[in-house]
Amino acid sequence: MARYRFLADLTVVAHVGYVAFVVLGLVAILIGVARRWRWVRNFWFRIVHFVAIAVVAAEAILGMPCPLTTLENDLRRQAGEAVSSGSFIGRWAHDVLFYDAPQWIFSVLHCLFALAVLVTLILAPPRWPWSKRRAGGGR
Numbered sequence: 001m002a003r004y005r006f007l008a009d010l011t012v013v014a015h016v017g018y019v020a021f022v023v024l025g026l027v028a029i030l031i032g033v034a035r036r037w038r039w040v041r042n043f044w045f046r047i048v049h050f051v052a053i054a055v056v057a058a059e060a061i062l063g064m065p066c067p068l069t070t071l072e073n074d075l076r077r078q079a080g081e082a083v084s085s086g087s088f089i090g091r092w093a094h095d096v097l098f099y100d101a102p103q104w105i106f107s108v109l110h111c112l113f114a115l116a117v118l119v120t121l122i123l124a125p126p127r128w129p130w131s132k133r134r135a136g137g138g139r
Contacts, residue, residue: 004079008072015068018052025049026117033124046126050117057114061109 029049038062040046059066073083 008075011072043126090114
């Protein structure tokens with residue numbers, strides 16, 4: 001049972017990491033574009049970032065539960081715990097991640113966030129990995 005509790009807590013921490021990547025990634029892109037940081041135009045970073053939020057938005061539109069939330073709940077049940085319980089770190093991470101609001105609000109927010117990420121792809125496009133370097137070492 002302790003193994004399932006640990007895995008449930010680990011799932012919540014991974015979930016928080018996923019959300020942090022999406023949210024902080026957009027913040028980094030916006031700041032990086034303004035400060036001309038080259039790494040924020042990395043093609044693979046930008047594509048992975050967009051796909052990460054696009055998956056969340058698609059789940060919201062389709063009314064699908066998040067697979068990480070489902071996994072966490074299943075692991076908590078297997079550990080013999082109530083779905084909302086867990087270790088200190090697990091509860092803290094869970095409380096950071098989940099708020100009590102109607103589901104439609106989250107669906108709208110997920111879609112708006114995905115739209116914001118898409119807008120950054122258009123207004124501050126990534127460097128294509130197959131493009132040749134320009135003279136002077138710039139890209």
